[in-house]
Amino acid sequence: MSTATKEILDLNRFDASRTEGFPPDLAERVSRRQAAFGASSVLFYEQPIEMVRARGAYMYDVNGRKYLDVYNNVPSVGHCHPKVVEAVARQVGELNIHTRYLNRVVEAYSEKLLSTFPAGLSNVVMTCTGSESNDLAMRIARIATGAEGFIVTEAAYHGNTALVTEISPSSLRKRKPAPFVAIIPAPTARDGMSVEESFAASVAGAISDLNSRGIGLAALIIDTIFSSDGIYADPAGFLKAATDVVHRAGGLLIADEVQPGFGRTGGGLWGFERHGVTPDIVTMGKPMGNGFPMGGVVTRPELLKTFCEETGYFNTFGGNPVAAAAGHAVLKVIEEEELVARANTVGAYFRQSLTDLWATHAEIGEVRGAGLFIGLDFVDPENGAPDTALATHAINQLKQNGILIGAAGKYGATLKIRPPLCFSVEDADLFTGTLDSILKLH
Ligand SMILES: Cc1ncc(COP(=O)(O)O)c(C=O)c1O
Incomplete structure (x- = not known):
């Protein structure tokens, strides 16, 4: 032991x-x-x-x-699903380019993907990995809020870029967490409080901590099934109070759907749906292309606009026609095979x-x-x-x-x-x- x-x-x-x-x-x-x-x-x-x-x-x-x-x-x-394989093979033999031309395969996919989100979340940025998606989400959140701080759970993993590694406590070996990160426990019932109450209390404490250090809150970022923390799903709805606390403090909720997204939790396509909350930013990756490397960020148009007014963003491969063909085939298979x-x-x-x-x-x-x-x-x-x-x-x-x-x-x-x-x-x-x-x- x-x-x-x-x-x-x-x-x-x-x-x-x-x-x-x-x-x-x-x-x-x-x-x-x-x-x-x-x-x-x-x-x-x-x-x-x-x-x-x-x-x-x-x-x-x-x-x-x-x-x-x-x-x-x-x-x-499913590994090598014939419909995804066929869609990728057909498109790779037809056209595979960067993302600065109009292309119907890409347009059809982005509209189909966005139709699966709550109404306000109507813009998508395509990337190639979950890490890139979270990196972009963090930058959007910082510019939107004018604050630097992020709250994460104690064994979270959100990816491998320099910025995202800082909010991935499970990756830090010899290094201590960066000053802009506040770490909270995984969501469990504690000290006589329900899961919902104790998670919201942890978030509130982390916000006070970030504020007292003059850093402020940009966002709470959570994997909505808490995969690397050890999988915490119940009771459905427990994210509500914490989300309210974050919003009242002027911060954003980033839902990392890289693990739970695309139907895995069985309560809709997205893990956040089980909790009845609407995130400000959603990030995607892994299952999005069933093995074809692709990721994405979905958010509200005004958040993306503020970001793009400050910083240019271009991704050579994100959302190329082959990725779009793979992603579209995945969504179709999820529907057809229920x-x-x-x-x-x-x-x-x-x-x-x-x-x-x-x-x-x-x-x-x-x-x-x-x-x-x-x-x-x-x-x-x-x-x-x-x-x-x-x-x-x-x-x-x-x-x-x-x-x-x-x-x-x-x-x-x-x-x-x-x-x-x-x-x-x-x-x-x-x-x-x-x-x-x-x-x-x-
Ligand atoms: C919850 C979560 N977010 C983000 C990532 C990073 O995704 P990628 O490896 O595609 O960059 C991972 C990868 O394991 C993950 O589990």
Whole structure:
């Protein structure tokens, strides 16, 4: 049992100093990779896997071994979905340019995407990644409010640019958070307060802190399913009071939908919808192109106008015709295959079977989530402390049994259950049954 805090990129990370016993071919591949990528190389698992293809909710390694994917939210409508593949292939053979020409594929997509947002959120800026989207959102918020400060949760991850790394406490190793950042706990009920009350109280305290330091509040930025904090979804609506506190203080709400967006939470296309709040800025990424790299920022026209009056913004690749074709195909597949409803029903079934498992294993501390985004905590049954070692053991044992999964949370003791949305109840049964056997043998 260990309770040290963990950095998100360290969770389930391959340790390059431990290659003894690897088959010679794998040892050679790993050392070539390390030689090329150096210290920045991050691989998963005690023994990394070489992947060669994937389809639906399954991936296949170089030896033809099949793995159930319970980890990847990027190929959200299913790995290599034929309709997305066809749309990308058709467009890449037709026209692929930067974004300074009129193009009907791009226009049709942006209108379709915007039609999924509340009425006031009617402008979109296309980017290539979630990090770029959050970077732009932060700059828009600063210019709109004239303030510099951001409030973030304690194990948040919002991306990799210089600015966004500052609001990603889970990425900071030796460095302390920047002075313009106020860090609050993940949303849980505390000190006799409900989740909604305690989260709003944390936000109010952080605003006072930023004001007393002369920094002021630009925005509260939250991943609306709190993925890297360990998945906090309930009760739906708990973001309302905090949003009011932020708005009364003249700040903005930035909803980072990079993880929960595009139907995952089963309560609409966007995670913020479950909470009945309307953000001022929404950022998107990962599942937007089902693997084609794309991201976006949706906001109110006046916020974007104020930003553009101060600063030019151009993105060579953001929203190019191939990206638009991919993104449009993703939205169509979500509609045609009713994937939001599926995330809701399969997710509810999956959560229930994991909750039943919790009743029979004292090492499971809690099961939380919404739709097909579920967190399962491992704890020491003696004292309830987070059990990172057991999470790591479970992740590697699941891999041995052909199931891919990752961890989350401040201590890396939470299983981050986040499969493609085409996941079935049979897939859920396979996962739950395998985890049950692993815990029985532990
Ligand atoms: C919540 C959240 N926001 C933003 C990002 C950054 O996205 P990207 O890696 O596409 O830059 C991530 C990536 O993991 C994320 O989880």
